[in-house]
Structure formats: structure tokens, C-alpha cells
Amino acid sequence: xxxxxxxxxxxxxxxxxxxxxxxxxxxxxxxxxxxxxxxxxxxxxxxxxxxxxxxxxxxxxxxxxxxxxxxxxxxxxxxxxxxxxxxxxxxxxxxxxxxxxxxxxxxxxxxxxxxxxxxxxxxxxxxxxxxxxxxxxxxxxxx
Amino acid sequence: xxxxxxxxxxxxxxxxxxxxxxxxxxxxxxxxxxxxxxxxxxxxxxxxxxxxxxxxxxxxxxxxxxxxxxxxxxxxxxxxxxxxxxxxxxxxxxxxxxxxxxxxxxxxxxxxxxxxxxxxxxxxxxxxxxxxxxxxxxxxxxxxxxxxxxxxxxxxxxxxxxxxxxxxxxxxxxxxxxxxxxxxxxxxxxxxxxxxxxxxxxxxxxxxxxxxxxxxxxxxxxxxxxxxxxxxxxxxxxxxxxxxxxxxxxxxxxxxxxxxxxxxxxxxxxxxxxxxxxxxxxxxxxxxxxxxxxxxxxxxxxxxxxxxxxxxxxxxxxxxxxxxxxxxxxxxxxxxxxxxxxxxxxxxxxxxxxxxxxxxxxxxxxxxxxxxxxxxxxxxxxxxxxxxxxxxxxxxxxxxxxxxxxxxxxxxxxxxxxxxxxxxxxxxxxxx
Numbered sequence: 259x260x261x262x263x264x265x266x267x268x269x270x271x272x273x274x275x276x277x278x279x280x281x282x283x284x285x286x287x288x289x290x291x292x293x294x295x296x297x298x299x300x301x302x303x304x305x306x307x308x309x310x311x312x313x314x315x316x317x318x319x320x321x322x323x324x325x326x327x328x329x330x331x332x333x334x335x336x337x338x339x340x341x342x343x344x345x346x347x348x349x350x351x352x353x354x355x356x357x358x359x360x361x362x363x364x365x366x367x368x369x370x371x372x373x374x375x376x377x378x379x380x381x382x383x384x385x386x387x388x389x390x391x392x393x394x395x396x397x398x399x400x401x
Numbered sequence: 402x403x404x405x406x407x408x409x410x411x412x413x414x415x416x417x418x419x420x421x422x423x424x425x426x427x428x429x430x431x432x433x434x435x436x437x438x439x440x441x442x443x444x445x446x447x448x449x450x451x452x453x454x455x456x457x458x459x460x461x462x463x464x465x466x467x468x469x470x471x472x473x474x475x476x477x478x479x480x481x482x483x484x485x486x487x488x489x490x491x492x493x494x495x496x497x498x499x500x501x502x503x504x505x506x507x508x509x510x511x512x513x514x515x516x517x518x519x520x521x522x523x524x525x526x527x528x529x530x531x532x533x534x535x536x537x538x539x540x541x542x543x544x545x546x547x548x549x550x551x552x553x554x555x556x557x558x559x560x561x562x563x564x565x566x567x568x569x570x571x572x573x574x575x576x577x578x579x580x581x582x583x584x585x586x587x588x589x590x591x592x593x594x595x596x597x598x599x600x601x602x603x604x605x606x607x608x609x610x611x612x613x614x615x616x617x618x619x620x621x622x623x624x625x626x627x628x629x630x631x632x633x634x635x636x637x638x639x640x641x642x643x644x645x646x647x648x649x650x651x652x653x654x655x656x657x658x659x660x661x662x663x664x665x666x667x668x669x670x671x672x673x674x675x676x677x678x679x680x681x682x683x684x685x686x687x688x689x690x691x692x693x694x695x696x697x698x699x700x701x702x703x704x705x706x707x708x709x710x711x712x713x714x715x716x717x718x719x720x721x722x723x724x725x726x727x728x729x730x731x732x733x734x735x736x737x738x739x740x741x742x743x744x745x746x747x748x749x750x751x752x753x754x755x756x757x758x759x760x761x762x763x764x765x766x767x768x769x770x771x772x773x774x775x776x777x778x779x780x781x782x783x784x785x786x787x788x789x790x791x792x793x794x795x796x797x798x799x800x801x802x803x804x805x806x807x808x809x810x811x812x813x814x815x816x817x818x819x820x821x822x823x824x825x826x827x828x829x830x831x832x833x
Binding site for chain 2: 274321327356
């Protein structure tokens with residue numbers, strides 16, 4: 259129950275994000291979710307897209323450094339305490355979150371939380387055990 | 402003969418001293434230093450062939466490569482029992498350039514340094530603030546012994562902690578400042594920050610070397626510190642500070658202490674000696690050093706020599722301020738840095754590509770070195786902390802190798818320009 263995510267290295271100079279989104283658009287690749295992590299010197303763009311391998315390919319051809327990693331997508335009801343309920347479980351299991359981001363799906367009733375855990379397998383087991391809905395890449399793209 | 406007599410001898414008198422010393426040196430190194438003997442044999446020159454100073458050109462040159470090939474002590478001309486100190490400076494790769502001194506060499510060094518201080522008007526009554534770094538670098542200790550030999554008071558403050566330095570200079574009544582020119586400007590900033598002005602100090606003269614500086618920078622140092630600023634030249638291979646010095650009277654150029662260090666200017670391409678007044682690479686032969694004598698050492702510094710008499714009365718040849726290098730060596734905060742050293746460090750880090758660039762700029766009065774490293778897919782990660790660890794690791798290893806802290810900039814692949822021939826590894830934005 260993992261989702262493939264693309265990570266792109268962003269040098270600290272103007273126009274880089276615009277360039278990436280332009281390349282993706284030209285290849286009719288749809289971005290489902292994204293987050294940018296930044297430091298004073300560089301950034302990392304993380305993307306969930308509908309055509310992972312194509313996206314990786316075209317970005318690489320465009321001169322970017324691209325990596326592919328697995329993340330976990332958890333669907334929770336879009337209401338107060340939704341995120342807290344997930345974090346409570348992972349905290350109890352003593353699993354560290356490396357990073358996370360979230361989006362609300364179009365229907366508006368659910369939110370999708372994207373997690374990168376230090377121990378991915380353990381996290382998946384714990385979350386499934388507690389009855390959380392984990393989405394696949396295909397499910398995210400069909401939302 | 403005392404200093405004053407030597408420094409004011411007619412040229413022919415000085416040249417006869419030089420020739421006598423050169424001949425003794427050549428016999429000694431031919432006898433004692435096998436690599437020199439091998440080079441002289443290969444060049445078909447024997448010690449007895451040196452009959453005049455003009456015969457100097459028959460001798461082979463010595464380069465930093467020779468020092469590296471004989472690392473660490475292979476070019477020493479005395480047994481190690483007689484060596485009482487070593488210093489080291491940057492080599493072009495992982496190995497430093499090592500120099501050694503006998504008891505007599507240390508005394509010689511103190512005396513040439515004392516003579517340099519005298520040219521700047523320093524006397525026994527002075528309080529000398531020595532902000533050159535103490536340690537393997539020759540600047541701090543070399544100046545230190547010269548100040549003591551002269552009989553002035555030395556404050557061995559070394560580099561760093563500018564606020565405290567300002568307090569010491571004011572409270573101790575320092576009259577002379579020894580530092581790199583950029584550190585002098587740094588101290589001027591620290592003074593301004595502390596809300597004190599040159600009037601609060603007794604400073605009279607600054608002796609600045611170990612890095613290139615312009616006339617503009619001299620004016621800035623003089624204005625901000627309210628002192629007369631003079632230039633000193635030296636390099637560890639030759640002895641350290643104390644090779645050449647500006648006197649207070651001269652309009653241009655540093656007097657070379659020629660009775661000990663025989664200068665030549667050569668064309669860096671043909672290696673033919675050039676006459677006075679022409680610009681080329683500065684070459685030195687040490688006439689009086691025991692442990693680590695050098696024959697025709699190519700300094701890679703670009704300068705000119707001129708021998709018009711000076712208003713101060715000295716007949717010693719003068720060298721123009723060094724205007725550049727014939728190699729790619731950088732001087733950053735007084736520290737010699739070769740791009741090849743940076744490359745050596747980067748290539749030792751797992752996954753780093755051989756594409757890098759060094760940018761040097763000056764922020765305020767401080768040199769800043771940035772190293773641009775391309776991020777390949779091998780080392781890229783979706784986690785910030787992994788990339789930050791990488792830049793910390795590179796920074797730490799550069800610091801170990803060079804002794805200075807560099808900024809590490811991670812950049813996209815292929816963003817550093819590729820070159821067909823020799824890569825342009827260095828972009829120096831400093832306006833010196």
C-alpha cells in the first residue's frame with residue numbers, strides 16, 4: 259500500500275518551479291499533490307502525479323535531478339481531529355515522521371495525508387491494523 | 402658587516418657576497434641533497450661551473466612539484482637532528498609543502514624579519530600587535546621572532562576574536578599592527594562596532610602581507626586605522642615573512658633582502674631570465690639557509706624588479722607588489738588554496754560528480770569561498786536532512802584539508818558550465 263512519489267532537486271534560483279510545471283504540462287502529466295521543502299540554500303519538490311515514470315523521464319531530460327520514493331497515503335474524514343487521529347497511532351508505535359503534506363479531495367468529504375515515515379513497513383502495518391484507509395497511487399489519481 | 406652596511410653596499414660589493422654564497426650553496430646541495438645532484442647531473446652542470454652570478458641560469462629550476470615528490474623532508478640539506486622546527490603550507494594536492502629550519506636558520510629568519518621591521522620604522526620602543534596566525538603557517542612565528550630579535554615588545558595575539566583584539570590594541574597601546582590587509586580592515590570594522598576611533602589608539606604603522614592587495618585597499622587601511630600601511634613579502638618555501646619589505650620612504654616596491662635571497666624574473670613560458678623592469682615570474686635562490694635551501698625556486702608570483710636607488714639609501718633591488726599568479730592558486734584570508742585540493746576532497750566524497758566550481762567573493766572585508774557541487778541522482782534524496790548532511794560533510798572535509806570554512810552550494814546537474822579544454826574552476830569576484 260505504497261504510493262510512488264517523485265522528488266526533484268530545486269536549486270535556489272528563480273523560475274525553477276515554473277520550469278518543472280511547464281515540462282509536466284507539456285507532457286499532459288497531472289499533479290495530484292505537491293509540497294516544497296526549502297532551506298536557505300536549496301529546496302526539494304515532492305510530487306504525486308498520474309504518470310510517474312513519464313514524469314521522471316521528462317524531468318530528467320529537462321536537466322533536473324529526479325528521485326522516486328515511496329510514501330503512504332492515508333484517507334481520513336475531512337473534519338477536526340482527522341490528522342490527530344493518525345498521528346496518535348504512529349506516535350504510540352514510536353514511528354518518526356520524516357515529512358508529510360496533505361490535500362482535500364474534490365468530493366470535499368475526505369482529506370488525503372501523504373506521509374514519509376522512518377519505518378515505512380511498520381507504519382503501514384500499524385495503520386491498517388487500526389482500520390485506516392490507505393490509498394494506492396491509482397486511487398489517488400482517480401479521486 | 403652590520404645590516405646598514407650590507408643594505409647600502411655598492412652593487413658590485415653586494416654581488417661579490419652573493420656569488421661567494423651561491424658557490425658555497427651549490428657545492429653543499431650537490432653534496433648533500435641527492436635530488437638536486439640528480440637534476441644538476443641531468444642538466445650537465447657541476448658546482449664548479451658557477452663562476453659568476455650570470456651562471457645562475459645554468460642551474461635547473463625547483464618547483465612545488467619537486468617539493469611534493471620529495472615530501473616531506475627529501476630536500477633537506479642537513480640531518481634531522483639539526484632541524485629544530487618545521488612549518489608547512491598548502492600543497493597542490495593532499496600533501497602539504499614542508500619546510501625546515503636549523504638553529505642558524507631560525508636566527509637568520511629573526512634577523513631578516515627584524516630588518517624588515519626596521520624598514521617600517523619599528524624600534525625597540527614599539528608595542529607590536531602580531532595578528533598573523535601562529536602555527537604551521539609561517540606568518541605568526543616568523544614575525545614573532547623578528548620582533549623579539551629587534552627588541553620591540555610582541556603581543557602574540559594571532560588571528561581571530563576581533564573584539565578582544567581591539568580592546569588589547571587600545572589597552573596595551575599597540576603602536577604597530579602586523580596582519581593580512583583584509584584582517585586589518587576587519588579590525589577597523591570591529592573598532593567602528595565598538596564605537597572607538599583611531600584617536601583612541603597609539604597605532605602608527607601597519608605591516609601587511611600574505612595576500613594580494615591593491616593601492617585602493619592600502620588607502621582604505623590607512624584611512625580607517627589612521628596609520629601608514631606598508632607591504633611585506635615572503636613565502637614559506639623561501640623562509641616565511643622577511644623576504645622583501647617596503648621602506649617608509651619608497652614610492653613603490655619592496656626591498657629584497659638580496660644578501661640572503663637572490664631574485665630573478667623569468668618568462669613563465671620560455672623560462673628565460675628577463676632584465677630589470679620586465680614583468681614575469683619571480684624566482685628565488687636562498688643563499689644562506691641551511692636546512693631547506695632552494696635553488697631557483699619558481700614562486701609562481703608575477704612581479705617586476707627594479708634597481709634604481711631608493712630615497713632611504715638602500716641599494717637592494719626592489720620588487721613590485723605581486724600582481725598575479727602564473728598558476729591557479731588562490732589566497733583566501735591569507736591561506737593558500739589550490740583548486741586541485743578542493744577537487745581532491747570532493748572526489749573523496751561518495752557519489753559527488755567531478756563537476757564543481759569555486760566562487761570567491763569579498764563580503765565586507767572578509768573573503769568568502771563558495772564551492773558549487775552538482776547534485777547527481779546518486780546522492781539526491783527526497784529528505785532535506787540527507788542533503789544537509791552531505792554539505793556538512795563536504796564543508797568539514799574542506800576545513801580539515803584547507804583550514805578554512807567554505808560555503809557549500811548544491812546545484813542542479815549540468816548547471817556548471819562544461820568546457821572543452823581546461824575547465825574554468827574558479828570565479829574570483831573579489832575587487833582587490
